[in-house]
Amino acid sequence: MADPGNPNLEVPVFFEVETERLRLRTAYLSDAKGYAPMMTSPEVMQWTSAGVPITDVDVAEQWIKARVLGRDTFKLSVELKGSLDDSRQPEIIGMMGSDHWPEIGYIFHPGHFNKGYATEALRALVPAAFERMPSAEQGGYDFLLAGTIKGNTVSGRVLEKVGFTECETTLQDFENSFFGKCDSVWYRIARPGKTLEELGVLPGTSSAKDGELPVPPIQ
């Protein structure tokens, strides 16, 4: 099924995975209501490309569309198992995944911070993403990449807990309406069976191919 406004924006193939407390499943445009507490939160949105809360319904729809549609998109809504929202659906407490390999990103519901949910979800996402993302041999990548705005220590902590390594800081390459221009800190994790060292993407190794150079984070 395609988005009628843009036939190139296909609805991705359904995927789901469960953890002890969470269910991660393919994100849909219809999840917009569930994303509202995140998208209207200054605390969350300051760390994204928007920088500020998105309260306008049309802007919110565009923001979500750009992230969840696309044949190769691997964007998942994170549901809290056993919860029900006011529509009697499981509560969505996060959005996580990739809309362009090898980069992944995420936002979580501010009412559920510091309960380990992002870490638990990311631990499930990483192996699933490696399964979905073509390998370097297939024209893809042998690592996942996560870009954070410098100073986002919480996100860095989540990435490190899951096994990502801080690889580099790029200067003044990211801009949003909250921070203005700022630096990005890049984390990577290697495909099972590979190491970042042999892939040449650790600090001090500079053999990353042109196509593997980071672009500013867009989550």
Ligand SMILES: CC(C)(COP(=O)(O)OP(=O)(O)OC[C@H]1O[C@@H](n2cnc3c(N)ncnc32)[C@H](O)[C@@H]1OP(=O)(O)O)[C@@H](O)C(=O)NCCC(=O)NCCS
């Ligand atoms: C980053 C984010 C996803 C984390 O979600 P979460 O579910 O609260 O994360 P977790 O509970 O799994 O882990 C948070 C960790 O950060 C730590 N932490 C919390 N506040 C901290 C602070 N001010 N400084 C350092 N570490 C902090 C917690 O103690 C925890 O680590 P621990 O398990 O070692 O104690 C969430 O804060 C968020 O959505 N932030 C806004 C959007 C964002 O930054 N997205 C990422 C863009 S790169």
